Amino acid sequence: MEIWSTEIRQSVLLTIELAAISTVILLVLATPLAWWLARAKSWWTEIVASMVALPLVLPPTVLGFYLLVLLGPDGPGGWIASLWGDRTLAFSFEGLVIGSVVYSMPFVVQPIRNAFAAMGERPLEVAATLRTSPLRTFWTVAVPLARPGFLTGAVLGFAHTVGEFGLVLMIGGNIPGRTKVLSVAIFDYVETSRWREASVLAGLMVIFAFVVILTMTLIDKRAARATA
Amino acid sequence: MRTAEPGRINAAFRGRLGNFTLDAAFSVPATGVTAIFGPSGCGKTSVARCIAGLQRMADGFCAVDGEAWQDRQSFRPVHRRPIGYVFQEASLFPHLSVRRNLLFGAPKAAGAQIAFDEVVELLGLATLLDRSPYRLSGGERQRVAIGRALLSQPKLLLMDEPLAALDHATRNEILPFLERVHDRLSLPVFYISHDMTEIERFADHLVLMERGRVIDAGPLQNLRPALAPATNRDRFGDCSDRRKGVGEPTRMTVMPIDFHDIDPNRVAAILYRSQDDVDTLLADFAETLVRSGERIGGVVQRNIEDGGGCQVGMQAVDLMTGREVSICQPHGSGAMACKLDAAGLAEAAVAVTRAIAADVDLVVVNKFSKQEAAGQGLRDELAHAIAAGIPVLTAVPEKCLDAWNDFTGGIGTTLLCERGAIEGWWQDLSSRIKRASAARLPADAPAASLADHHVG
Numbered sequence: 001m002e003i004w005s006t007e008i009r010q011s012v013l014l015t016i017e018l019a020a021i022s023t024v025i026l027l028v029l030a031t032p033l034a035w036w037l038a039r040a041k042s043w044w045t046e047i048v049a050s051m052v053a054l055p056l057v058l059p060p061t062v063l064g065f066y067l068l069v070l071l072g073p074d075g076p077g078g079w080i081a082s083l084w085g086d087r088t089l090a091f092s093f094e095g096l097v098i099g100s101v102v103y104s105m106p107f108v109v110q111p112i113r114n115a116f117a118a119m120g121e122r123p124l125e126v127a128a129t130l131r132t133s134p135l136r137t138f139w140t141v142a143v144p145l146a147r148p149g150f151l152t153g154a155v156l157g158f159a160h161t162v163g164e165f166g167l168v169l170m171i172g173g174n175i176p177g178r179t180k181v182l183s184v185a186i187f188d189y190v191e192t193s194r195w196r197e198a199s200v201l202a203g204l205m206v207i208f209a210f211v212v213i214l215t216m217t218l219i220d221k222r223a224a225r226a227t228a
Numbered sequence: 229m230r231t232a233e234p235g236r237i238n239a240a241f242r243g244r245l246g247n248f249t250l251d252a253a254f255s256v257p258a259t260g261v262t263a264i265f266g267p268s269g270c271g272k273t274s275v276a277r278c279i280a281g282l283q284r285m286a287d288g289f290c291a292v293d294g295e296a297w298q299d300r301q302s303f304r305p306v307h308r309r310p311i312g313y314v315f316q317e318a319s320l321f322p323h324l325s326v327r328r329n330l331l332f333g334a335p336k337a338a339g340a341q342i343a344f345d346e347v348v349e350l351l352g353l354a355t356l357l358d359r360s361p362y363r364l365s366g367g368e369r370q371r372v373a374i375g376r377a378l379l380s381q382p383k384l385l386l387m388d389e390p391l392a393a394l395d396h397a398t399r400n401e402i403l404p405f406l407e408r409v410h411d412r413l414s415l416p417v418f419y420i421s422h423d424m425t426e427i428e429r430f431a432d433h434l435v436l437m438e439r440g441r442v443i444d445a446g447p448l449q450n451l452r453p454a455l456a457p458a459t460n461r462d463r464f465g466d467c468s469d470r471r472k473g474v475g476e477p478t479r480m481t482v483m484p485i486d487f488h489d490i491d492p493n494r495v496a497a498i499l500y501r502s503q504d505d506v507d508t509l510l511a512d513f514a515e516t517l518v519r520s521g522e523r524i525g526g527v528v529q530r531n532i533e534d535g536g537g538c539q540v541g542m543q544a545v546d547l548m549t550g551r552e553v554s555i556c557q558p559h560g561s562g563a564m565a566c567k568l569d570a571a572g573l574a575e576a577a578v579a580v581t582r583a584i585a586a587d588v589d590l591v592v593v594n595k596f597s598k599q600e601a602a603g604q605g606l607r608d609e610l611a612h613a614i615a616a617g618i619p620v621l622t623a624v625p626e627k628c629l630d631a632w633n634d635f636t637g638g639i640g641t642t643l644l645c646e647r648g649a650i651e652g653w654w655q656d657l658s659s660r661i662k663r664a665s666a667a668r669l670p671a672d673a674p675a676a677s678l679a680d681h682h683v684g
Contacts, residue, residue, distance in 0.1 A: 122315070122317075122319050123319065123321060125282055125306070125313075125315075126313070126315070126319050127307075127332070127333075128281075128282070128305075128306035128307045129280060129282070129306060129307075129311055129312065129313035129333075129377070129380075130307075130333025130376065130377075131307050131308070131310075131333055131380055132307055132332070132333065133307055134307070137307075140332075141321060144323045145321075145322070145323060147323075
């Protein structure tokens with residue numbers, strides 16, 4: 001079919017790839033961070049929490065600007081890129097992943113942190129009195145009990161990565177096959193008056209958003225039923 | 229207390245927890261059941277948590293059977309201490325089945341001292357094994373929690389008010405299981421409770437706590453003379469035996485009463501010593517209930533003091549009418565106290581009888597003392613109220629405890645002379661009664677709604 005062109009297929013696959021990789025990295029980074037935020041009692045916990053939450057409030061262009069500076073040839077990103085012979089991380093897929101992780105972090109940390117906080121001290125104390133080491137307690141008690149939080153975090157992290165636009169445009173540009181994700185592609189099609197393609201992609205995004213919200217609601221409902 | 233001795237549990241914890249100061253030290257044998265007893269908020273749970281290592285006191289010492297768990301230099305983390313801990317709420321892992329909850333802390337190696345099958349049989353868990361904790365009743369959950377603690381092969385079992393969160397019927401369902409556990413397993417146990425009746429059932433040693441301090445520790449019989457066999461009755465003077473009343477006109481028409489099918493939790497006696505101001509405590513408590521609109525009746529007393537804090541008289545009040553039962557006579561020893569004379573007593577009796585007739589939610593009778601012990605005073609009215617199944621709250625001087633137990637046949641709850649203990653008992657009881665009546669309601673509801681409909 002003409003609509004399902006290589007161009008569109010490329011940007012859909014690229015978007016899914018970006019979102020999937022970012023979500024995995026997000027979960028790996030957010031879990032210890034959320035655990036610490038939920039349980040530490042030091043005064044600077046909230047300072048760190050606020051820093052993590054910054055992307056919620058900052059305009060994506062501001063975030064994009066700083067990331068561009070950091071990822072560019074003169075920033076640490078340039079140095080990292082030089083390890084494999086590149087000049088910069090900006091306008092690359094790797095740069096997009098880094099940007100997505102920063103941008104979506106609060107959406108993943110918050111639900112996991114809440115889930116860890118909601119279970120309270122008791123299950124962990126019980127496990128300790130049953131001679132379970134803190135590490136084993138984390139994997140066999142804390143993580144299973146916080147499962148709804150992980151699911152919510154993963155779905156939100158994935159969806160936000162799919163949906164980001166301003167940041168991608170700032171640090172990724174619009175390179176087909178490398179940085180041209182769905183949201184940018186739609187913008188591009190509208191700019192060039194290719195309404196058919198734009199409307200197909202926009203429609204796909206509407207369906208995607210609907211599925212995400214439905215999934216979240218079902219997860220919430222399931223969690224509520226499990227604790228009833 | 230700060231040395232490790234084989235065969236004993238030595239503990240000393242000192243420090244602040246929020247605005248509460250704990251300074252508790254005791255040494256008890258590392259065999260049998262040691263009860264830690266005291267009013268709510270006295271630090272019992274903190275002591276248990278310190279022993280378990282769940283709470284760390286900088287200035288603490290804990291040694292069990294010659295093995296130091298905490299001293300100046302070292303602190304063994306919770307998961308390295310061979311303990312079992314039963315919390316007030318069962319705290320089962322909600323994501324695991326009963327079987328996997330039970331096996332959570334069980335060592336993988338075979339040859340455990342406490343076997344899975346034995347625990348399942350001991351606690352009657354066979355039919356529950358594959359259920360989710362959500363599908364268990366409160367009592368079943370607590371039994372699983374006890375089993376889970378036992379299967380971790382502890383060398384010391386800590387039970388922090390394991391029955392306090394349960395209603396009376398469930399408590400009675402679990403108590404036999406607990407007794408079997410204590411009988412069959414030779415495991416030292418710390419049993420924390422504010423309920424003397426539970427402690428009497430299986431404790432060997434007692435640690436008495438008050439306001440963060442241990443006020444006494446030792447074998448149960450030595451600490452509670454009132455619980456001792458009848459041989460040392462003569463220590464209780466004229467209160468020990470109601471037959472002392474021989475030769476006086478008694479009104480013991482229906483004695484002894486069979487209280488067997490009365491819910492013992494509905495009968496509470498505040499145990500007080502001569503220095504306690506139980507009158508004010510009861511009067512204030514009753515006044516609060518009256519103000520909050522509870523339907524209560526009976527008689528309370530209030531001492532009248534002059535400006536200098538010197539007692540100049542007594543006032544007795546009928547809780548239902550708010551009227552003063554005014555007729556008093558001097559008590560003998562100067563003007564320091566007085567008691568109701570015959571007419572005052574009659575008026576008080578009417579007040580209690582009226583409360584029973586009105587089927588109030590709580591009858592307060594201050595108090596069960598010498599007169600009542602001797603078969604007079606408000607004894608019959610108390611008996612009627614108890615027999616009517618109405619919750620009864622009274623005050624019993626320590627030296628009359630024996631007479632009180634004779635009177636009730638040992639049923640009932642003994643409360644410490646503290647506002648918190650009384651409130652706790654009443655909140656617990658009244659919420660249970662309300663729940664029970666709410667559970668009964670649906671049966672009547674269709675009729676009621678039908679009637680409504682008819683009127684509409």
